[in-house]
Amino acid sequence: MTMIDSSASANSTNAAPPFEYAAEILMGLLVAATVYKHFSDGYRKKAPLPPSPPGDFFLGHFRHVPEDESFRKYADWSKQYNSDVLYFETFGTKWVVLNSLEAAHELLSVRGSKYSDRPRFVMFEEMGWAPTLTWLPWGPKWGLHRKVLSSGLCKKSCDHYKHLQKKQAMILCKNLIEKPEEWMSAVTHFAVSIMMRIAYGIDVETPSDEWVKMAAEASEAVGKAGAPASSIMDRIPWTRHLPDWLPFMERLRYARENKNAIYNITEQPFNESMIDYYDRYYDPVRTHKSDCLVHQVHYRKGEDERIGRQNIFERDDLKGGAATLLIAGNDTTASTINLIILYLVKHPRVQRRAQAEIDYVLLTTGVPSAPVEDYRPATPAPWGASSSNRAGTIRLPSWSDVPNFKYMHLILQEVYRINPLSPLGIPHASIKTDDDIDPDGDDTYNGMRIPCGTIIYPNVWAMNRDESRYREPERFFPERYLPKEEGGWGEPFPIGNFGFGRRVCIGQRLAENSLTIAMAMMLATVEFDLPVGPDGKPKDFEPEFSHKGQSIVLPFEVSIRARSPVVMELLDRNILCAKMAEEAAEKKMAEEAVEKKKAKREHHAVDDMV
Numbered sequence: 001m002t003m004i005d006s007s008a009s010a011n012s013t014n015a016a017p018p019f020e021y022a023a024e025i026l027m028g029l030l031v032a033a034t035v036y037k038h039f040s041d042g043y044r045k046k047a048p049l050p051p052s053p054p055g056d057f058f059l060g061h062f063r064h065v066p067e068d069e070s071f072r073k074y075a076d077w078s079k080q081y082n083s084d085v086l087y088f089e090t091f092g093t094k095w096v097v098l099n100s101l102e103a104a105h106e107l108l109s110v111r112g113s114k115y116s117d118r119p120r121f122v123m124f125e126e127m128g129w130a131p132t133l134t135w136l137p138w139g140p141k142w143g144l145h146r147k148v149l150s151s152g153l154c155k156k157s158c159d160h161y162k163h164l165q166k167k168q169a170m171i172l173c174k175n176l177i178e179k180p181e182e183w184m185s186a187v188t189h190f191a192v193s194i195m196m197r198i199a200y201g202i203d204v205e206t207p208s209d210e211w212v213k214m215a216a217e218a219s220e221a222v223g224k225a226g227a228p229a230s231s232i233m234d235r236i237p238w239t240r241h242l243p244d245w246l247p248f249m250e251r252l253r254y255a256r257e258n259k260n261a262i263y264n265i266t267e268q269p270f271n272e273s274m275i276d277y278y279d280r281y282y283d284p285v286r287t288h289k290s291d292c293l294v295h296q297v298h299y300r301k302g303e304d305e306r307i308g309r310q311n312i313f314e315r316d317d318l319k320g321g322a323a324t325l326l327i328a329g330n331d332t333t334a335s336t337i338n339l340i341i342l343y344l345v346k347h348p349r350v351q352r353r354a355q356a357e358i359d360y361v362l363l364t365t366g367v368p369s370a371p372v373e374d375y376r377p378a379t380p381a382p383w384g385a386s387s388s389n390r391a392g393t394i395r396l397p398s399w400s401d402v403p404n405f406k407y408m409h410l411i412l413q414e415v416y417r418i419n420p421l422s423p424l425g426i427p428h429a430s431i432k433t434d435d436d437i438d439p440d441g442d443d444t445y446n447g448m449r450i451p452c453g454t455i456i457y458p459n460v461w462a463m464n465r466d467e468s469r470y471r472e473p474e475r476f477f478p479e480r481y482l483p484k485e486e487g488g489w490g491e492p493f494p495i496g497n498f499g500f501g502r503r504v505c506i507g508q509r510l511a512e513n514s515l516t517i518a519m520a521m522m523l524a525t526v527e528f529d530l531p532v533g534p535d536g537k538p539k540d541f542e543p544e545f546s547h548k549g550q551s552i553v554l555p556f557e558v559s560i561r562a563r564s565p566v567v568m569e570l571l572d573r574n575i576l577c578a579k580m581a582e583e584a585a586e587k588k589m590a591e592e593a594v595e596k597k598k599a600k601r602e603h604h605a606v607d608d609m610v
Ligand code: HEM
Pocket: 133, 134, 135, 146, 149, 153, 324, 325, 328, 329, 330, 332, 333, 336, 421, 422, 425, 426, 427, 428, 496, 497, 498, 499, 500, 501, 502, 503, 504, 505, 506, 507, 508, 510, 511
């Protein structure tokens, strides 16, 4: 026994372990496959690939594309190679960057049936995402998710949420005035409270609520995860199984460290919402379900089961769908409001003009009969740090006022243009379709070949700075969109911020409603100024941005105060009214539900007697 053991161990020291050369063999096969592919494509005389900067042999462009602010580099290359379409390749992963609106529109919208797939988001899989519309590949499951989520985000549904958005906009302004130093939490609370209510039926009372913290952690985890589908794991999926202490594996480490944040936001609000669903179900008074996504879809599923109709939207789909709304809807909205505040602070002239417009609309429409002077000081405040009209408002903006705030809408467009939240969009991917002429499913655009399965990044940042569309693109100038007759430059609104074609953002209407009512309310009630330095004078600053994943502005200081002494009272009174109206509506729905149940019971009783 001892002898056999020792010979075995001697053999094992002399012979090579079975997998010692596996890496080399694998590498050799990959090189051979790359070389074969290269030459076989060439012999088939296909159209040339789009221009691309030089890469390394085998590694391709892996080392050449920067992780941070790659959109700038792509825009530079686009100019250098005089091509709006650029091609890149690494370890067999091919990607194309579209630097013009024309190319993005033609490929992603007009040829949408070919370009609406997504690449595999291996890093997000590693982070533990449930099935979510944003990352789902093109196919029936995507169609089902899109249909279910869109039904709650169409115009009619969005009108239904307007009271909620207005109430939260008023609470936002109250929080800004009461705790100006915590202004960013107030903004996050605004966005989270809307999405938590719509997705889960959960009311988020204050900016210090646990739900706000949890949503902020998840948004941060996603926001700092880097541009989607660009990590080493997305390029070479098997690397997700490597230990995360290896060099180049920072993003794997990041994914593993942030798994909890995604788990919490997917599981906890969903479970809470389901508990509430069953509480309501068995409660004789609150028998009606809430109007949120989870309750509505879960109820429909139950009804389908009851009548034997197939419903393929599984529990995990609902969980993922609700988390999609929260994650996709809250951070985008909050980050855009942060940007709006930044540009208002940095451009006082723009802020004054928008306030003047809002004051004018509020004063000249639907005004109580008492003279204006009863509500505002006749002259600007004597300490007049600025030339602003500090009159404040005599009433708060309502939804019917919003279309009249024309200059405010231009500010929003200029914020979109100058700082797109997703500078490289969310990547699409091309697929083979029945209409393809090329047997491999490759496509041709302007004489350039786009191989089937290529990942497509629309460089929205470059499109929004296209000098043939925007004069002085780095300048923040909302008037650029005004027609020339009105003193503007007649330039077009930016288009790509919400994406393209069949994958275009489904939350755009909801987001724009949140943004416009929040802007209107803030401009009517709040004054934003530069922070005050130790010498008591306004202190200018250079904002810092993070471009890891989303392009967001990092926390900055701002001086915030109410525009007039009546503002706080107006806000308090209107918030109270909104809450009372909500309670009354809830009570009415509960009473109707009880009546309905009673009628059903009586109907069955008669049936039984018959
Ligand atoms: C300022 C706010 C927002 C911006 C800038 C924004 C931007 C985007 C972009 C660029 C895309 C990718 C489109 C494409 O692939 O071509 C997208 C997709 C998506 N957005 Fe938004 N979004 C915002 C708000 C919202 C809101 C409020 C919701 C939900 C209520 C939402 C839900 C989604 C979903 C589910 C997708 C994936 C659609 C699909 O893959 O089929 N977004 N969004």
